Amino acid sequence: METQPTKQRISTRIGNVAESATLAIDARAKALKARGVDVVGFGAGEPDFPTPQRIAEVAAKACLDPINHRYTPTAGLPELRQAIASKTKRDSGLEVSASQVLVTNGGKHAIFNTFATLVGEGDEVLIPSPYWTTYPEAVKLAGGVPVEVPTTLENGFKVQVSDLNKYLTPRTKLFVHVSPSNPTGAVYNLAETEELARWLMDNDLWVMSDEIYEHLVYDDNKAWSLPVIEPRLSDKSVIVNGVAKTYAMTGWRVGWMIAPEDVIGAATNLQSQSTSNVSNVAQRAAIEALEGPLEDVARMKIAFTRRRALIHKLLNDIPGVTCPKPEGAFYAYAKLEGLLKRDYGGVVPTTTSELAEVILDQARVAIVPGEAFGTPGYARFSYAMGEDDISKGIGRIADLVANSTSV
Numbered sequence: 001m002e003t004q005p006t007k008q009r010i011s012t013r014i015g016n017v018a019e020s021a022t023l024a025i026d027a028r029a030k031a032l033k034a035r036g037v038d039v040v041g042f043g044a045g046e047p048d049f050p051t052p053q054r055i056a057e058v059a060a061k062a063c064l065d066p067i068n069h070r071y072t073p074t075a076g077l078p079e080l081r082q083a084i085a086s087k088t089k090r091d092s093g094l095e096v097s098a099s100q101v102l103v104t105n106g107g108k109h110a111i112f113n114t115f116a117t118l119v120g121e122g123d124e125v126l127i128p129s130p131y132w133t134t135y136p137e138a139v140k141l142a143g144g145v146p147v148e149v150p151t152t153l154e155n156g157f158k159v160q161v162s163d164l165n166k167y168l169t170p171r172t173k174l175f176v177h178v179s180p181s182n183p184t185g186a187v188y189n190l191a192e193t194e195e196l197a198r199w200l201m202d203n204d205l206w207v208m209s210d211e212i213y214e215h216l217v218y219d220d221n222k223a224w225s226l227p228v229i230e231p232r233l234s235d236k237s238v239i240v241n242g243v244a245k246t247y248a249m250t251g252w253r254v255g256w257m258i259a260p261e262d263v264i265g266a267a268t269n270l271q272s273q274s275t276s277n278v279s280n281v282a283q284r285a286a287i288e289a290l291e292g293p294l295e296d297v298a299r300m301k302i303a304f305t306r307r308r309a310l311i312h313k314l315l316n317d318i319p320g321v322t323c324p325k326p327e328g329a330f331y332a333y334a335k336l337e338g339l340l341k342r343d344y345g346g347v348v349p350t351t352t353s354e355l356a357e358v359i360l361d362q363a364r365v366a367i368v369p370g371e372a373f374g375t376p377g378y379a380r381f382s383y384a385m386g387e388d389d390i391s392k393g394i395g396r397i398a399d400l401v402a403n404s405t406s407v
C-alpha cells in the first residue's frame with residue numbers, strides 16, 4: 001500500500017503569522033498581576049478610562065429590546081452607517097455617503113478586510129517603520145508583500161518622499177498612512193500631508209489611512225485626512241477608524257472602513273462569509289457614542305497631555321535614553337540602545353527584546369520592545385495610566401539602570 005505524505009497540521013499561511021507582541025506582553029503583565037505581583041504595565045494600547053456612562057446605558061437598554069437580538073445587515077445598521085458618514089464630515093471634513101461605510105469588528109478587522117479586498121498575490125504594500133505590528137501580518141495574510149520603509153528619530157519618525165521613492169516598484173499597490181501614529185505618536189503636519197498626497201497621486205497608488213487616533217493630538221498638532229487634502233485621492237482611499245480610542249470602547253469591538261462603493265461591496269461580500277455583522281448591541285452603543293458630544297475625549301486629552309509631559313521628562317532623565325516628544329496618540333517611543341550591553345544583576349542584554357525581559361523580571365515593568373514594530377533598539381511606552389503609576393514604573397527602570405554596571 002502506498003504511504004500517504006504527511007500533511008502539515010497548520011497551514012503555511014497561518015503558520016507564518018506572528019503573534020501580536022503587544023497583546024502578548026500585555027497578557028504576561030496581566031498574568032503576573034493576577035498572581036499578586038505588583039507590575040506596572042506600559043504595554044496596553046487602550047485608554048484606562050471607562051466607557052462614558054451615557055453610552056453604556058444605551059447598550060444596557062438595547063439588550064432588553066428583542067429587535068437587537070437578531071442579525072443586522074452585514075454592512076451594519078443603516079443608522080450607524082449614517083452616523084459614521086456624518087461624524088466623518090464633522091471631524092475630518094471628508095464628505096461620504098452611508099453606502100461607502102462598512103461596520104467591522106473593530107479597526108483591526110477593518111484593516112484585515114481592506115488588505116484582503118485590495119491586495120492581490122505578490123502586490124507590495126509600503127509600510128513606514130516603526131509600524132503597528134498588525135499591518136505587515138495582515139498584508140501577508142492577504143498574500144501580499146509588506147515593504148518596510150524606514151524612518152528616523154531625527155525626522156520625527158515621519159516617512160520622507162525621497163525614501164518612499166527608493167522602495168517603489170511596478171508591484172507597489174498601496175501605502176499605509178497612520179497619523180497620529182502607533183507606536184511613535186508622530187503626527188504629520190499639513191505640508192507633510194500635502195507632499196504625501198502629491199506623491200500618491202503622481203504614482204497612482206492606493207492608500208489606507210488609519211485615523212483611529214484622530215482626536216488624540218496635542219499642542220497645535222492636527223490629524224489631516226489625505227483625501228480631504230487631495231480630493232482626487234478619494235477614488236483610491238480607504239479610511240479605517242473606530243470607537244475604541246476616542247470613546248474608551250476597546251472592548252466593544254466596533255470599527256469601520258470607508259471606501260469607494262465597489263470596494264465596500266466587495267469587502268461586504270467577504271464579511272458576509274466570515275463574521276457577518278458586528279454585535280447589534282455594540283452597534284447601538286456606537287451610534288450613541290458618535291451622535292453625542294466629544295466632551296469625554298476632550299477630558300481624556302487633558303489627562304493624556306499631563307501624562308505625556310511627565311513620561312517624556314522621566315524617560316529623558318534616564319542616562320542612555322532618548323525620547324522625542326509624542327505629538328499624538330498615547331505612546332512614547334524611546335531609543336534604549338544606551339541601556340544595552342550593561343550588567344543587570346548578572347544578565348547582559350544585547351537586544352531590546354532581552355532588555356524588556358530584564359525590565360519585566362527585575363523591575364516588574366512591562367514595555368514593548370522595538371522588535372515588535374520593526375525597529376530594534378527602541379521600546380514603546382503606553383501612557384494610558386495614572387501619573388502615579390507612570391512615576392512608579394519609570395522610576396523603577398531608572399533605579400534598575402542606576403544599579404547596573406557597564407561591561
Ligand code: PMP
Pocket residue numbers: 045105106107108109132178181182210212241242243244250254255
Ligand atoms: N489602528 C491602530 C494604529 C491601533 O493602534 C489600533 C489599536 N491598537 C487599531 C487600529 C485597532 O483598534 P480596534 O481594533 O480596537 O478598533
